[in-house]
Amino acid sequence: MITRRKARRVRSGVSVAEAQQRLIETCLPLGTEYVAFVEAADRVAAEDVMAMFPMPRFERSGVDGYAVNLSVEEGITAGKTRPCLVVTEDISAGSNFPRPLDPGTAARIMTGAEVPERATSIVMLEETDEYTKGNRLYIQLKHDVIPGRHIARIGEEWERGEVLIPQGRRLGGSDIGLLVAAGHRRIRVYRKPRVGIISIGNELLHPRPDAGGKMDEAMPAGMIHNSNGAMLAALVRQYGGIPYDYGIIEDDAYKARDFIRSVALKTDLVITTGAVSVGERDVMAEVFVRDTCLLFNKVFMRPGSPTSAGLLPLTAPGDCGDKHIESGEEGEEHRPGLLLNPHSTHRLVLGLSGNPGACFVGFELFASLCIGALQGAPFTKKDALHAFLSEPVLKGSPHPRYLQGKLRGDAGMLLAEPLPHARSSMMRSVPEATCLIVLPGGGKPALKGALVEIIPLGGFR
């Protein structure tokens, strides 16, 4: 019984923000690779992408109309009869080298087509009357002509060499278009992190994805299907990582450590679920304290306070490598500040709760940050957002709570509705959640209408 008391004693808690900071410091971007633009969506740019040529690259018509060659005086007639121009050309988009325009003539021109030399302006179709005389087409201008109108100048949108996509941007569809428009077929991006997932607990049954459609109803009493592994794998993929679900291991601390190390050697980050609490079967609690350079093993939050993280040496057991890192003793600082790139010698292990609801919250608060940082996009979390509570939360808590909530807009205001019956052990409500509602600690209830911090989960659905 001593073990349990001791394990609880060495836990010195940190705030969520401090825990996040310690994690990010250990997650330097992985290597880079080139991908073709067709494969670049959702990857993170590892370089500034510069324009290879100006945009437009040539003087371009912004409308369907007529390019005209008129002096300012001819164009702006101050009430006198407006000029008629003979149409000498028809320039469509993709026409090469249109002939220079003679004074007093016009060329039919399409949107996106190259403007002929000596054209002074483009007149929209609607601003002309067309008529034919003999075999020739003429236009009569209906309005004054403003010099330079509807001519997009070379470099108007961007100049050659301008940075169009900054390093660190997660590439969306419009970035891919921009990449091609800027003259690039490929882009250097950060490698996707390989994330090992390990579920711990003698009560877990592996769902065996290759088996039949439905689970065995006659499974032993006391056992549950391991759903966290499946959830974590999908979440890892959603945040740009490559999940490797290594299944279930038993409640044995030495076996757990050795297995985690073998997974760590093949991956960039290891996420465990379960066995981080204070019971003597909570072997991850033991592994973190004994075998890792501990980052934290208690976070001031509900749910998920036993969430833990540490750097596991890839070499000999128990070797913390850099001696500047202290192993976790009560009240001591053990931030790995002096480890320049721990990734070469250590592997970050993040221990999430086994309770599905708490596991989800831990993933969103911590694992998503790590996966982002390893891809060179540490701030995948949105800027701090605030919303008004649509319902009171009567039960206070000494520590900050992260409640599942629904975010909605109402006449320019953001409202956050706490989901009823959302407990850390439960997962039924989790898919309904579109945000986490952060309630500060201190034990007070939160009133309806209170302004609270929220963390959106994938935005509005």
Place this chain on the structure above:
Amino acid sequence: MITRRKARRVRSGVSVAEAQQRLIETCLPLGTEYVAFVEAADRVAAEDVMAMFPMPRFERSGVDGYAVNLSVEEGITAGKTRPCLVVTEDISAGSNFPRPLDPGTAARIMTGAEVPERATSIVMLEETDEYTKGNRLYIQLKHDVIPGRHIARIGEEWERGEVLIPQGRRLGGSDIGLLVAAGHRRIRVYRKPRVGIISIGNELLHPRPDAGGKMDEAMPAGMIHNSNGAMLAALVRQYGGIPYDYGIIEDDAYKARDFIRSVALKTDLVITTGAVSVGERDVMAEVFVRDTCLLFNKVFMRPGSPTSAGLLPLTAPGDCGDKHIESGEEGEEHRPGLLLNPHSTHRLVLGLSGNPGACFVGFELFASLCIGALQGAPFTKKDALHAFLSEPVLKGSPHPRYLQGKLRGDAGMLLAEPLPHARSSMMRSVPEATCLIVLPGGGKPALKGALVEIIPLGGFR
């Protein structure tokens, strides 16, 4: 020159909402298929998923502590000495068939473990003092014991047969966890729509993804790289479709129609970009009017007013199949209300603008809806949201405008900031946009602080 005037004349515009409605009516869900849970993320459920067993399936301890067998009177002592109990068992999660608990005894029990028969309550570790006497472990209770405390009852979270995942839900990571927890290894989902993408214009150069990293700087004057095809492919994938980029076709209406039909036979939706405007080279304008059962070829919006859509018969040219559909003549109704499933005989063709900015807006307003509806999730667009304009928009427009904007939260309020210099021909600003700001038509400027409708683009970034 007649052609152009005529093409413009037959255009009877519809509102954005009406255009969306007409599109959705033609987009019935495609077939379904089973996928294993490991492949189910981001797919749309084609069936209600019911729980195969209750959750919990057995009485489960919610904490680490001691299961006790005490009568109400023994537990609630009203100031008298609290009982000491001998610990007779150690029940960890995954232990099968724990022995029934004798009166006045306790069993050490872990979170998630099966509660033994005749246990009346679970007492948290912290609420006991432990001591040993002889070889036996005893606990002294520190507080009163509330009957049933910390025992999760069978079915407390859900009962067998309850619907946990409703048909039509797009599956996130937590849905996948729920699916497994409910006893399922696979789920029936809607097939992903195959989306053919065709870019039209003689000025376009194919970016050739298999060629070197950078484009040829010596490309002909007047030509541009086709960036819309790449952008659309990435956007199609983002919304759950499978993109097939069929490259570029020239400005020839008959060739265009035949090519589009050949693509339509291999895909579920065809998106074109370019050539929908009023010039005689705008062959898609001609194809829509002549060869499709027109849904619309003008939308009251800026940018992208020539955005068009029609149902292309898969069989003989010009055959509209169902005679209840009128071809598009000015002012006439041509809604395909009587076509029960047009997908079997026709294929929806959506014609977006060739201007990158307008193409992007058209995709977000229309194509994303179609791709969602074909997957059985027609309402991928978020509920109507409103935000306050952070800057005035001085230039009014007779028609509603869809401006690129940045959405941010400020003390519980939503602010939308119009991006400067965002024109329909430009794409540089598009990746910066996190929302579209909808400015109503009517020609009036929009004031700073005005409440405007917004359409989030992938939520807050």
